[in-house]
Amino acid sequence: MIRPALAAALLLAAAAAFTQSAEEIVRRLEANQRFRTQEAEGTLIITDRFGSRTKTFLSYAEGQERMLLAFTNVEEKGQKILRLKDEIYLYFPEAEEVVRLQGAALKESVMGSDFSYEDLTGEKSLLDLYEVHLAGRELLAGREQFLLELKARTRGVAYPAQKLWVDVEEYLPRRAEYYALSGRLLKTLEVLEVRRVGGRSVMSRAIMRDAMKKNSSTEFRMQRVKLDEPLPKNIFSLEALSW
Amino acid sequence: MKFLLSLAWKNLSRYRRRTTITAVALAVGVAVFIWMDGWLLGAELESRRNIIWYEAGAAKVLNREYLEQIQSLPLKQVVEDPAGVERALAGLGLEATRRAVFSGELFLGEGSLFVKAVALDPATDGRVFRLEETVRQGRFLQAGEAETLLGEWLARDLGAAVGDWVTVRARSRFGAFQTLDLQIVGILNCPNPIINQGTIFLPLDLADQALELEGAVSEIALAFPEWQEPEARLGEIRRALAGFPGLAVADWQELARDFLAIAEGKRAGTGMLLLLIFIIAAVGISNTMLMAVYERVREIGMMRALGMRDLSIRLAFLLEAGGIGLIGSALGLVLGAALNWYMVRWGLDLSAFIGDMQVGYRVHSVFRSAWNPQALVGAVVFGVLASMLISFIPSSRALRKRITDCLRHV
């Protein structure tokens, strides 16, 4: 026989989980992806009608505003992308100057992938851009997910509507769908693997697909992830680009 | 003077054959000159027309920032109050039409291409542009419908046909992604290869709704007859738009600097042709004129013997020659103008001769002429003056001879 107090506590807990609002889910989701610092080795596999290409890189990130990607695969070895707040800089070993991307150039895709430079910038929370609504729960690959529906609050949001599947246990996205104003599905993001690093969960394998093209996708994998560990000094500076 | 005129006139009818032959020679020369000049002018204008009729109009009113970044087609930089602009320009005697321009990805079946998309107003576009004339299959756009026009080369590259549905993926004025499903209602073949190759057209009201334009447009295209020398007009327009500080006015030359026809150099080369026509025509009439006068040396001698003054004789011949010149030039003018009118209105379609289109893209094969009033007037003046001038020499020579020598001339 369950003691009434315990039963009440369990009920309350269950109720709390149920009544958790969409906003809270998003807040937890974003909190989970915030690290003081992050360092990783990564791989991008870009696929289009001409085939697949693999790029490898080292990535460093500090907070939400600074990021450095340094490519290590043969073809792009030594190239770097530096993000400082809303600005993007490109470094090429064979160029004698650092290239600053602005305006329309930010809309271009990175390395022909399904991500644009613009996707790399921006620190706004989803809550600032979208109204969120909890539509229910679904099972994805055997795991239970919150299904969130997002509608842009203002004009100018690149993806006016999104659907987000958030794992109820880990509070990490498992799947995302991005929609155009017309309601047409543009892209899908699938998280294929989640890893535990230092007590936290990180997405270690994900694939972004262009839903309008037959064979267009970008898979990205992170290996050797280190969280909240000190990074090399001054790594997020223009000077450091040429090291 | 009246006597001389009637003498000249009588002589013209007396020597009918000679008059006819010379006049005809002159007429053909003048006609060919007018026709050729019209054609060359048309060819020269062709490359400019390509820009004016299909892309730029005579000038455009644009957002200042848009003009600076025009290569990337930034939909963000708009003309907010097109109605206001149009009101400000009313009364200047211009034609205007609104267009929104953006870049997008066009999907058909499994293929996709990046294109330039132009949203136009089917009701007013024809005031400035001549796109409708270039529709080869299907029909032009209708407002409010989800439809599109494709350039022929683009359609060919995509394997698209009238009736197919395509999807365009683009970003709205504020940067949100949008997709438009459009049905191809027409395929056009336009002398402007940029349009043929990479531009699609759709109705403006559709784009306005889909891309959150809220009544704003990328440009207001203008047409006015003085497009070849737009500076004065531009000044006028700028003054009229003084109340719109964020807007700029650019004429077609500024807008189309990149699209300079490869055949620009052809123009100077073909000017040589006019010179040659001139030479041949001059040869033609001088020949017969000279002959005619030389044959009449005896006549001149008789006139002198009868007491006519040298000056009068000279004048008589001059008038006669002028008469021939006038008749010939007038005839030539009519003939040349008729030919030119045909070429201006209908053009000459040489596609039958150009033949095998399997080899590549169909090239514009209709050659159109243009009106050149200067040439028309010039040709007539030339005809008359040249005839008079040419008769001068032999008549002078005859007048210098002794009267008896003249009479003895065979």
Place this chain on the structure above:
Amino acid sequence: MKLAALAFRNIRRNRRRSLLSGAAIALAALAITFMFSWLSGILGDYRYNVVHYLTGHVRLRNAEYQANERLNPLHLSVAGSRELVARLEAEPLAAAVAPRIQFATAIYREEQTFGALGLGVDFPREEKFMQTAGSLSEGRLPRMGQREALLGAGLAGEVGVGVGERITLLGKNKYLGMAGMSFTVTGLARFPVSGFDRTFLLVPLDMAQAMLKMQDEATEVLLLARQEREAGELAARAGRILAEAGRGEVEVRPWDRIGMLVSLIRGIDVMYNFIALFFFILGTTVIINTTMMVIFERLREIGTVAALGMKPGEIVRLFFLEAFYISVISAFLGVLLGSAITLLLSRTGVDLSRMLAGVDFEVSAVIRPRLSIRSTVLVFLYSVAVSTLASFLPSRRAARVQPVEALRSI
């Protein structure tokens, strides 16, 4: 008395008349000869540009490149280009071989980007094609192995960069990854086609290969034949060389089977033929009227000769022969002179740059008129035919007139 001798005597007897009609025929023949040569020169100039700047006489490309041309697919390349070039150079029919990499690039300078068409070329080999050394307007050619670039003068002006300054080129490499490399501008060039002036950027092939990660590859290899008409044969031989080397993925095309350009040239050719037609009409008119004039002026003579007993048939033949001799001699002289002028001008070329007024960065358009069978032999035969035929009708008519009537008409 032999008609021929009589004809000659008549010609010499009435020098003025013979000279006049002869001159007309000669001048008409000269003008038409020159016109054909001139048009041929213009067309030749155009073909020259296409062959030397765009396609060569024969073009080798990856067979799949064409279908995806819009995307500028570097991975659809001609591999092993060094060896291939060596093999092709060994072919006696090949006058020159040039490997190229064509790539879309953005010139980054002072935080702004400008689109351009990049060409990685082998400068020493390219000399026979683009004559880069001769096109230099400033500075010098880039050296192979150095990060140096040659820009079209128009492009340089737009970017705002001069000789000695640095630019960074951005683009996509063969693996669709980013590519960036800095170059020093060592020279500016003026290309004979203005469009090239504003879009071309030339860098050493090995540097382009390094930047775009293309190892020993090219997007195309161009061949020049020793003579244009050997292009087809050269293409066939190139095909064999490729087959022997087991390079089935490389496609060979002679220049006249490369799509759009051919249609364009054909279009221009047809237009010129049309113009030629009108010239002929004009020339014919001149010749006809001259000849007719001559005949009619000599009616008295015809009458006299008939009264003296010459038969109508003989009269016709006499005048026919006279016309024939005059026309042969004058047509010959006309064509000869026309050819001489053509040859002279073809050596120096006619520089039309001064006439191409008001266009920024326009370059010299030098036309070299060219002789051909058409412009010489054909014109000669034609002139003779027309003038003798033209004399036929009137002489027949004149011969039928009664001697009395003829003697009376003056």
